[in-house]
Amino acid sequence: MRIEGKGKLLRVFIGDSDTRDGKPLHHAIVTAARDAGLAGATVLHGLEGYGAASRIHTAKILRLSEDLPVVVEIVDKPERIQAFLPRLDEMIVEGLVTLEDVDIITYRHNVSGKDAGA
Numbered sequence: 001m002r003i004e005g006k007g008k009l010l011r012v013f014i015g016d017s018d019t020r021d022g023k024p025l026h027h028a029i030v031t032a033a034r035d036a037g038l039a040g041a042t043v044l045h046g047l048e049g050y051g052a053a054s055r056i057h058t059a060k061i062l063r064l065s066e067d068l069p070v071v072v073e074i075v076d077k078p079e080r081i082q083a084f085l086p087r088l089d090e091m092i093v094e095g096l097v098t099l100e101d102v103d104i105i106t107y108r109h110n111v112s113g114k115d116a117g118a
Helices: 025-035 078-091
Strands: 002-015 041-045 069-076 096-107
Touching: 002 025, 002 078, 025 041, 025 069, 025 078, 069 078, 078 096
Parallel strands: none
Antiparallel strands: 002 069, 002 096, 041 069
8 A cells, every 4th residue: 555645754863862851862853853753763773974063074994983873864744844843952061953745655554454465
């Protein structure tokens, strides 16, 4: 089954060493998104990057960084993403948040057994 529609992509750029209540911040964001009933979240671990301080963080063997870049991506309906932003404001001390309009195409297994040929 294919579901389509307009949505909003929320990206949160933070560091691997960022924490919230003693746990990784990316985990706190994913947990808060799930608790808010958002459609889904994905954490991407970067190999290299830099932020506002222009200090390069890298995973190269000879320059092993303790603060690699992390991106949390969340996609849902625009109004649900907007409602989640105040929660992010409480959680993020330093980072970057971007919002983009997206076209959503979701593929899901039809559990009713009414797929073509079933």
